[in-house]
Structure formats: structure tokens, C-alpha cells
Amino acid sequence: xxxxxxxxxxxxxxxxxxxxxxxxxxxxxxxxxxxxxxxxxxxxxxxxxxxxxxxxxxxxxxxxxxxxxxxxxxxxxxxxxxxxxxxxxxxxxxxxxxxxxxxxxxxxxxxxxxxxxxxxxxxxxxxxxxx
Numbered sequence: 001x002x003x004x005x006x007x008x009x010x011x012x013x014x015x016x017x018x019x020x021x022x023x024x025x026x027x028x029x030x031x032x033x034x035x036x037x038x039x040x041x042x043x044x045x046x047x048x049x050x051x052x053x054x055x056x057x058x059x060x061x062x063x064x065x066x067x068x069x070x071x072x073x074x075x076x077x078x079x080x081x082x083x084x085x086x087x088x089x090x091x092x093x094x095x096x097x098x099x100x101x102x103x104x105x106x107x108x109x110x111x112x113x114x115x116x117x118x119x120x121x122x123x124x125x126x127x128x129x130x131x
Contacts, residue, residue, distance in 0.1 A: 035121035
């Protein structure tokens, strides 16, 4: 029985660590562009569109809340803690988004005040009339 547990006990740990490995090569991961998603916050749908650009080594951008007729709102800071993660601070609406790039989307959590909800952003192609 001991020999059995020596082999199978590390197996869940290995599977967990494998899930943390980025799904794309670092060079292919690109946060630059326009990303959109909708979340359910305090039982109300909230549509968000992020416009992210990189100038030199600095990230900047703006965001829209189309269902609230709010456009070109300021992003105070964009941080990249790791090659596949991003944190976006939105002071205009007292909010923050933290997510990880996975394939063609950014999956994360949107925080506003005391509320939080999952938010998945998908990248819009340039032909869809991005601002």
C-alpha cells in the first residue's frame, strides 16, 4: 500500500502544476488591442470594453461601459505581474479587473466596491470598428 501511495500521491500535485503552465508561448501572448466582455454584477449585466496599448514598456488604455452610455473612461494603471496576467485599475467606477490570458481570452474577476464577479474578455478584431 505504501508503494501505491508514493506514486499516486504526487499525481494530483503534478496535474495542478501542469494547469498553471501557460497555454501559449510567452512571445505569442498579446494583451494589446480591444477586449470585450459582460459580467453580472449585483444582478445587473455590465458590458465592458477595454482598449489597451503598449507604448515602450508602459501600458495605457481606456474603457467603455456601452450599456451605460459611458465611453473613453480612464484606466489609472495597467500592471503585468506575470507574462500571462494583467491587473487593470478603473478609478472612475471604483473597480479593478484581474485576469489571465488563456488562448484567445482573458479570464478573471471584476471587482467593484463590495461586489465581485467572473469576467471573460474576448479580443475584438480590428475590422469590428474598434475605437
